[in-house]
Structures are given as structure tokens and as C-alpha cells.
Amino acid sequence: MSPEVSILVARAGVHQLALRATEVDEIAPRSLIGADPLEVPRLFGLTSDGDRVVRVTGSPGWICLGRELGLLRVPASAFVALPAWIPDLVVPLSAAIGLGDGFAWVLDASRLAAMDGG
Amino acid sequence: MLAVTARELPLRLVFFRVHEAELAVAATDVEEIVGLGTLTPVPGVPAHVAGVQALRGQALPVLDLGAYLGLGGATDGDVAPRLLVARVPPYRVGLLAHRVLGVSGIDETIPSELELLQPDRLRVASLAALDRRGRVAALLDLARLLEAARA
Numbered sequence: 001m002s003p004e005v006s007i008l009v010a011r012a013g014v015h016q017l018a019l020r021a022t023e024v025d026e027i028a029p030r031s032l033i034g035a036d037p038l039e040v041p042r043l044f045g046l047t048s049d050g051d052r053v054v055r056v057t058g059s060p061g062w063i064c065l066g067r068e069l070g071l072l073r074v075p076a077s078a079f080v081a082l083p084a085w086i087p088d089l090v091v092p093l094s095a096a097i098g099l100g101d102g103f104a105w106v107l108d109a110s111r112l113a114a115m116d117g118g
Numbered sequence: 119m120l121a122v123t124a125r126e127l128p129l130r131l132v133f134f135r136v137h138e139a140e141l142a143v144a145a146t147d148v149e150e151i152v153g154l155g156t157l158t159p160v161p162g163v164p165a166h167v168a169g170v171q172a173l174r175g176q177a178l179p180v181l182d183l184g185a186y187l188g189l190g191g192a193t194d195g196d197v198a199p200r201l202l203v204a205r206v207p208p209y210r211v212g213l214l215a216h217r218v219l220g221v222s223g224i225d226e227t228i229p230s231e232l233e234l235l236q237p238d239r240l241r242v243a244s245l246a247a248l249d250r251r252g253r254v255a256a257l258l259d260l261a262r263l264l265e266a267a268r269a
Contacts, residue, residue, distance in 0.1 A: 012161070013161075014159055015159065015161045017161070043161075043162060044161045044162030045162075080175065080176055080177050081176075081177075082177070083170060083176075083177050083178065083179040083209075083210070083211075084208045084209050084210070085179050085181075085209035085210070085211045085264060085268055086160060086163065086167065086179055086268070087163050087164060087167060087267070087268050087269070088268075088269075089160075089161075089162055089163065090161075090162035091161050091162050093161075096158075096170065096177045098172055098175070098177075101155065101156040101172060102156055102158040102172075103158040103170060103172070103177055105160075105161060
């Protein structure tokens with residue numbers, strides 16, 4: 001049986017964006033952080049309306065993944081490699097996760113942290 | 119002008135249609151042909167990347183040839199969209215086809231003038247134009263096409 005992995009998932013438009021929970025240090029209401037977070041949905045032209053933000057390990061800044069941020073446990077076997085044939089991405093992705101008949105996109109936490117000044 | 123001689127062309131071709139355009143690829147580049155399932159869009163990529171589809175536990179990227187090559191126009195009513203799963207190392211890509219016409223030998227076609235192919239992007243992405251029963255089909259250079267569409 002495949003071990004389980006905890007992920008944080010949020011919606012950005014039609015996309016589901018995820019981070020491994022082990023790469024997240026804090027979750028906070030946006031209204032409490034007193035700074036502008038890095039808005040991931042804006043990287044691909046969407047508005048960002050998430051009311052909760054996260055801070056990834058090694059980064060001093062906050063990141064908004066989108067709305068409806070939640071915690072999910074998925075089997076490790078649900079992680080799949082990104083296809084080799086994908087045009088250059090404006091969003092740093094590291095993998096995909098099969099969820100039902102679609103996929104969530106796993107963000108590369110270290111590259112996000114670098115974008116956020118970490 | 120003929121881009122290549124018949125001797126340089128692949129022996130077996132898969133013919134398919136995207137909107138009204140007839141296209142072909144080397145049969146050796148096609149792993150399988152599958153139905154179009156649920157597509158998950160990829161954030162921040164051009165519109166010709168239709169998304170990814172789950173295929174035996176992997177994420178298969180899907181290229182909308184109509185959008186990339188500028189092949190607009192009508193699609194006949196009896197459409198059965200399929201994916202031609204093309205493998206051109208290091209890539210494995212699903213090519214979105216509105217109809218798969220079948221597999222034919224190169225000897226069932228007559229090389230034609232490449233200039234007949236329109237629009238320009240289709241001509242640039244093609245190895246040859248082939249006259250097949252009075253219709254001109256574009257034989258795609260998949261390696262060149264996939265690199266260009268990924269840029």
C-alpha cells in the first residue's frame with residue numbers, strides 16, 4: 001500500500017495548486033500578515049482572492065496559492081512527473097497529482113521561495 | 119517545390135483530420151490512438167496546449183493542432199475526437215484529431231507541391247504535401263513541430 005502524503009491545495013481559476021505540507025511552516029489569514037503576499041495566481045494572469053496565505057520553509061515572505069485552501073492526504077503513488085513536452089512555465093511546478101480524473105499541480109517550494117526573496 | 123523525394127518519406131502513414139484539414143504522421147511515431155478524456159488545463163501555457171489527460175497513470179500533454187497551426191473552420195457534424203499518442207523522444211504528446219481516417223502506405227499518395235499547404239505555419243511544420251485521392255494532406259515533421267510548439 002502506498003504511503004500517504006499531506007498536501008495543501010487551493011483553487012486558482014480552473015486550476016488546483018498544491019504544496020507538500022512538509023514544505024510549509026505557517027498558514028495564516030491574509031488579513032493578519034501585514035504585508036503583500038506573492039500572489040501565485042497572478043503569475044498566470046488570474047486574480048487572487050485567497051483569504052489564507054502560507055509561508056514555505058526557508059522563505060520570509062508569504063504566498064497566496066488561491067482560494068479554498070485546504071489540507072488533503074493523498075497516496076504517494078498519486079504523484080506523477082511533469083510531462084517533458086510542456087512549454088516553458090511561468091509558474092514553478094515540480095509534479096502533478098492525479099485527483100479523480102484530473103490533476104492538481106504541485107508547486108516547487110524552493111523556487112517559489114526564491115521568487116519571494118527567500 | 120517538393121521538400122523531399124518519395125524515397126525519403128516514411129512507408130506507413132496515419133491520416134487524420136483537424137477541422138477540414140487532412141494531416142498525416144509517420145505510423146512509427148504513433149504509439150496508440152485513444153479517446154479524448156478529461157483534460158486538465160496547465161497554468162500559464164499558450165492556448166494550443168489543451169491540457170493534460172491521464173493515461174495509464176501518467177500525465178499526457180495534449181497539443182491542439184488546430185489552434186497551433188491555425189486550422190480554423192468547420193468540423194463535420196460526425197466528429198469523434200481522438201488522441202494520437204505520438205512518441206518523438208524525449209517527448210510523448212497527444213495530438214488532438216477530430217477524425218482518424220486510417221493508415222495508408224506512402225505508395226497510395228502522390229507527392230505534391232509544399233506551397234499548396236496553408237496557412238504558413240502548417241507549411242513550415244510539414245515534410246511534404248501528399249495528394250491522396252484528390253485531397254492534399256500535410257505530412258507533419260513531428261520533431262520540428264513539437265519543438266516549435268514548445269518554444
